[in-house]
Amino acid sequence: MSKITQKKLIEQIKELKNIKPRSEWVVLAKSQIFSEKPVEVIIKNPVRKISIFDVITSINLQKKLAYSFATLTFIFVGLVGFAQHTMPGDLLFPVRRITENSQAALTGQTGLKQNVANLNNRINDLALASKEGRKNNIPSAISEINVQVSELTKDLKNSLINDSVAVKEIVVSLKTLADVPGTDLSESPEVKELYKTIAENQIADLEETTLTEEQTETLVEIKDLYEQEKYIDALEKILMINN
Amino acid sequence: MDSLNEQFSHIYDQYIEKIYRFVYLKVNSQETAEDITSKVFMRGWESYQKKADEIKNPSAFLYQIARNAVVDYYRERGRTNIVSSEVLPEITDHGEDIQNKAILNADISIVKTAIQKLEKEHQDIIIWHYLEDMPISHIAELLGRPAGTIRVMLHRGLKELKGMIQEN
Numbered sequence: 001m002s003k004i005t006q007k008k009l010i011e012q013i014k015e016l017k018n019i020k021p022r023s024e025w026v027v028l029a030k031s032q033i034f035s036e037k038p039v040e041v042i043i044k045n046p047v048r049k050i051s052i053f054d055v056i057t058s059i060n061l062q063k064k065l066a067y068s069f070a071t072l073t074f075i076f077v078g079l080v081g082f083a084q085h086t087m088p089g090d091l092l093f094p095v096r097r098i099t100e101n102s103q104a105a106l107t108g109q110t111g112l113k114q115n116v117a118n119l120n121n122r123i124n125d126l127a128l129a130s131k132e133g134r135k136n137n138i139p140s141a142i143s144e145i146n147v148q149v150s151e152l153t154k155d156l157k158n159s160l161i162n163d164s165v166a167v168k169e170i171v172v173s174l175k176t177l178a179d180v181p182g183t184d185l186s187e188s189p190e191v192k193e194l195y196k197t198i199a200e201n202q203i204a205d206l207e208e209t210t211l212t213e214e215q216t217e218t219l220v221e222i223k224d225l226y227e228q229e230k231y232i233d234a235l236e237k238i239l240m241i242n243n
Numbered sequence: 244m245d246s247l248n249e250q251f252s253h254i255y256d257q258y259i260e261k262i263y264r265f266v267y268l269k270v271n272s273q274e275t276a277e278d279i280t281s282k283v284f285m286r287g288w289e290s291y292q293k294k295a296d297e298i299k300n301p302s303a304f305l306y307q308i309a310r311n312a313v314v315d316y317y318r319e320r321g322r323t324n325i326v327s328s329e330v331l332p333e334i335t336d337h338g339e340d341i342q343n344k345a346i347l348n349a350d351i352s353i354v355k356t357a358i359q360k361l362e363k364e365h366q367d368i369i370i371w372h373y374l375e376d377m378p379i380s381h382i383a384e385l386l387g388r389p390a391g392t393i394r395v396m397l398h399r400g401l402k403e404l405k406g407m408i409q410e411n
Binding site: 003004006009010012013014015016017019020021022025026029030032033034 | 248252255259260263264267268273276277280281284285288350351354355358369373374401404405408409
């Protein structure tokens, strides 16, 4: 290194500020510090020699722990597997819901897509319950659907991006819902609110889009239907424009 | 206890990087620096639990523990002098972490190595003043010396450092 001025030297010294600890070590070290027992703890048992009996006992204990763990794992897997066939109102249904959400998280599904998928699952549950005459499950299935519908409405209201694919899926799902015999959720406040939100979003989107003359006329009709609170009819016309 | 936890947790967050850097520049090994820094904060936490009210300057408190910890480390390795230019090549860590190597270019590496060859107090003063932006008055308090002496030692340390770098 050629002659160096004091100023340059100080600059180079200050470059050493770039030396930093690993962030994962920082977190680990902190957790270790605060997991240490308080200094007042007195060690009562003095160190003693380890005998062969201790080793055998230790091995037996490890075996017991291993078997216990394996048993618990089998029970857990069995429960999760059995839970896949449950539906709203059954005791193990919450396990199935947790599994659905975990799978969604692992596959990277967003909140909106996840809620659409959940809605479809709940509608299928209701259809199956209705078909098999499982009267005890129907009220719970309806309740779950209303919850999903409310979640979707919230997602759509909060979403900055208009996901037209998701919206189309929701509309199709709601049509399927309307076809389930013995249940009519189209007049439920939650479903009406969802229809209204979708219609609002779609109308706002269409107003920003360049439309043909025919499409512009259809948009006027859509707005009329919206004003009359005929949201399902408005959505059907919206789907015609979007196709 | 929760309040002490929170206080020391805040102190940890504030000083972990500084203490690590201080130790690393003295031992030139990521693994060793992590080990020693952990011990510094463990001991710091033990003391803090017993006498939190008496610790008015956490910075001075931790740096003192760090200095002692580094001394203990070298003592365990069978050294009495912390730095000796004959000994230094042996303690260079050939497994120096890739991250820091990438960050430090060749010139800066020379400066780092030269700092390690400095006399202990010159080393400490340069690290504290230029890397940790510690004012001369704080350093003086830490070392229990007058501020004027610290300024002189800082100047001498820089001169020594400059000489070593230019020799290379």
